[in-house]
Amino acid sequence: MRKIRPYILVVTLFVYLIIVLTFVSARLGEVPCKGLQVAVKDTATNSFIDDMEVLKIVKRGYGDIVNTPVMHIDKDSVERLLARNSVIKSAQVYYSLDGYFHVEITQRKPVLRILSGGGYYVDEDGKIMPLSRKYTSRVVVATGDISQKFACDKLYPFVRSLKKDEFWDALIEQIVVRNEELILIPKVGNFKIIFGKLEGQEEKMEKLRLFLKEGISRKGWNKYKEVNLKFHKQIVCVKK
Structure with missing residues (x-):
């Protein structure tokens, strides 16, 4: 009898659930x-x-x-x-x-706003999202010659990496694209960052981080008009 009792309990509970669900469905129907x-x-x-x-x-x-x-x-x-x-x-x-x-x-959450080809967003999943007449999301803006393929396959992953880093997320405001080469426009200072192709982007960003924290911050954010990262293992600056 003790061996049978658990099975009886399970069957009883199952029948009870069926009755309750039937009762609830009947009530919902009304x-x-x-x-x-x-x-x-x-x-x-x-x-x-x-x-x-x-x-x-x-x-x-x-x-x-x-x-x-x-x-x-x-x-x-x-x-x-x-x-x-x-x-x-x-x-x-x-x-x-x-x-x-x-x-x-x-x-949907945009991470990038493209102001080419009529304008659109790229959302957090890397998909095209139309602009809205009702609301404008405050995200990184990209201008220039930008195809949707380049925006989704190349630019979106780069902007996602910037967004994950508090330093870059707070600094970079706009990206200009020319022949798939990037120019970064920061929120502070009156200069532009010639980034070049996206290849080797991690090395470039770390080189730029070091320069901004230990170089330009000491000499002043308005000393240069251009910071060029396209040269291997060096940064070339143009003074105002």
Whole structure:
């Protein structure tokens, strides 16, 4: 009997769960939708979309769902509808016993803004993201001759590496591209950094870091008009 008892307990619990789930489903089938409660994440960092716009998207796709039985609303379909929006990375939709649909929105996060070819962002996943009329994200700006392939395959990884480093993230404001060679524009000082090709970028950045911390910071940020990193194992500066 002792050996059988655990199996009886498992079967009993399984039957109980079936009964509870059936009861809950039956209740949900009768519960009318009272409305949508929307939460948009990371609005302090980016504000490409707000709760009112999310409500409008759902209403355009499904009409007014208030008073519709919640079990008649396909939450997976609502998620797919929202995820098609160009600024939404993901959408989680679920309903509660009180009749409310809950929508949690995760926005896409740009890391780079391209001002060529009509303009666009490259997001944290290395994908093209259109500019928004509603909001402009404060990220590194790139200008010049930039193809989308170069932006995603070359420039995006470089900017991601800058963003991960507090020193570079605070310093570099703009990148100018000419024939796939880079010119960096810092936020402080009135000079430009001739970076050249992206090959050997780690060595160049460490060489530049040492120069900025131990050289230019002592002599003054406005002493030079150009800092050139294209030469092997040396930095060539042009005074004003």
